[in-house]
Amino acid sequence: MIATAGPNVRHRRPHAWAIVAEQELRDLWLGGRGLLLGLAFSVLLSIIAYLTATNQALNFLEQRESVNLTLQVAIAVGSLLALLAAADAVSGERERSTLESVLLTPVSRLELTGGKMLAALSLWLAAFAITIPYVWFLGRGVQLVGHALLTGIVVGTLLALFLASLGMIVSVFSNSNRVSLTLSLFLLLAIFAPTQLPSSAQKGWAGEFLLRVNPLTAGEHYVGKILVSGHTWNEDVSWLISPVVAAAVFSVVAAIVGARYIRLGRGGGE
Amino acid sequence: MSVKRAIAAGLAISSIALANASAAAAGDVSVTVDRSHITTKLGQKIVFRTTIANHASSPTGPLIAHLNVLSFRNGVEVDPEDWSTHRTRYLGTIPARGARTITWNVHAINTGRIALYVAVLPQAGVNQPPTTGRTVQLVVAGRKTLNSGGILPLALGVPALLGLLAGGMRVTRRRR
Numbered sequence: 001m002i003a004t005a006g007p008n009v010r011h012r013r014p015h016a017w018a019i020v021a022e023q024e025l026r027d028l029w030l031g032g033r034g035l036l037l038g039l040a041f042s043v044l045l046s047i048i049a050y051l052t053a054t055n056q057a058l059n060f061l062e063q064r065e066s067v068n069l070t071l072q073v074a075i076a077v078g079s080l081l082a083l084l085a086a087a088d089a090v091s092g093e094r095e096r097s098t099l100e101s102v103l104l105t106p107v108s109r110l111e112l113t114g115g116k117m118l119a120a121l122s123l124w125l126a127a128f129a130i131t132i133p134y135v136w137f138l139g140r141g142v143q144l145v146g147h148a149l150l151t152g153i154v155v156g157t158l159l160a161l162f163l164a165s166l167g168m169i170v171s172v173f174s175n176s177n178r179v180s181l182t183l184s185l186f187l188l189l190a191i192f193a194p195t196q197l198p199s200s201a202q203k204g205w206a207g208e209f210l211l212r213v214n215p216l217t218a219g220e221h222y223v224g225k226i227l228v229s230g231h232t233w234n235e236d237v238s239w240l241i242s243p244v245v246a247a248a249v250f251s252v253v254a255a256i257v258g259a260r261y262i263r264l265g266r267g268g269g270e
Numbered sequence: 271m272s273v274k275r276a277i278a279a280g281l282a283i284s285s286i287a288l289a290n291a292s293a294a295a296a297g298d299v300s301v302t303v304d305r306s307h308i309t310t311k312l313g314q315k316i317v318f319r320t321t322i323a324n325h326a327s328s329p330t331g332p333l334i335a336h337l338n339v340l341s342f343r344n345g346v347e348v349d350p351e352d353w354s355t356h357r358t359r360y361l362g363t364i365p366a367r368g369a370r371t372i373t374w375n376v377h378a379i380n381t382g383r384i385a386l387y388v389a390v391l392p393q394a395g396v397n398q399p400p401t402t403g404r405t406v407q408l409v410v411a412g413r414k415t416l417n418s419g420g421i422l423p424l425a426l427g428v429p430a431l432l433g434l435l436a437g438g439m440r441v442t443r444r445r446r
Contacts, residue, residue, distance in 0.1 A: 030439065032440055035432060035435055046426070046428060047425075049424065049425055050421055050422070050425040137424050
């Protein structure tokens with residue numbers, strides 16, 4: 001990409017993953033799909049923020065709780081967007097019959113996976129950028145905006161990395177987008193299920209273990225402890241273990257799976 | 271005729287005696303609360319307990335305990351239904367020298383100084399004053415809730431901006 005003039009001209013070829021990422025980002029954002037998802041996300045946040053601020057019952061929430069509610073929704077839905085984009089990454093190409101031409105390019109499959117993962121994660125970053133004005137509005141006056149944004153970007157990025165990797169793994173092994181998206185959403189629902197348990201079921205060692213071991217519930221619990229309970233970052237840092245482990249393990253597995261198992265058809269046949 | 275009169279007189283005497291006995295039993299009932307002062311914040315839930323004791327040597331008739339909520343400040347409307355959804359408890363009878371403890375869950379709905387007290391009265395509907403316990407003085411501090419001013423421009427503005435951006439992109443793509 002960078003060319004320098006002179007006798008010793010050196011052409012530095014950019015990393016292939018960067019080229020893949022650039023192409024994917026163009027497709028996602030200039031193609032309009034990313035903006036439409038961002039628009040839908042902003043409408044959802046607007047509804048939540050409006051209800052929180054004006055609805056009598058919801059406005060009964062303390063300001064900290066309102067920020068927490070909005071941020072947790074933003075993290076959950078933003079991660080979901082990353083999952084959806086990743087779940088489409090390989091199975092989508094396969095379904096549109098464009099995977100063959102992609103595989104013929106001089107790009108290793110690991111770099112292909114990396115580039116596609118980055119593009120999927122850009123949806124989370126865009127979702128977070130959209131969240132900033134809402135968090136600012138809801139959190140102003142209680143010195144919470146900085147903490148909320150910092151906690152949100154850390155926890156949200158870990159969860160987005162975990163879910164995008166999960167989506168990528170599913171996508172590699174799925175022949176069609178329908179299978180990939182259905183399976184990814186099913187897994188996401190299974191991961192979200194413990195958040196719907198009654199509070200009595202979340203008590204005791206078994207309940208706490210379930211919350212801690214699930215990266216989503218653990219991450220959201222951590223956000224709540226910092227924003228609502230006013231805990232310091234270190235106080236509940238053990239709740240971040242499962243999001244960190246899940247993000248690390250699943251991104252490594254996604255890289256390995258992408259590097260070894262991306263094929264034209266599910267059963268091979270390149 | 272004389273037999274009927276005798277029966278009627280007997281019934282009247284026995285009902286007076288029963289009423290007296292029940293009044294005596296109600297007089298032997300006491301209501302105590304485990305807390306006299308509670309400080310909380312608006313929207314928080316508080317819990318307190320009352321113990322209804324029968325000091326008599328005979329069991330009481332069926333009793334009802336009722337929680338009352340009012341504000342010490344003139345002009346503050348308190349709707350007790352909002353404060354507690356389960357304010358009337360049917361206790362049944364309390365054995366001789368026995369007691370029953372009831373837990374009250376209360377949701378602090380208004381700020382200010384609030385009085386909570388429990389009145390116990392016989393279920394039989396005997397016309398006598400209820401037995402009440404000491405007043406629980408509740409101080410509810412305000413909480414910082416959201417000011418809704420300015421949310422509408424934000425709630426409409428962000429999606430509108432993204433919609434314009436998406437629309438602009440689409441138009442640009444079509445022109446190309």
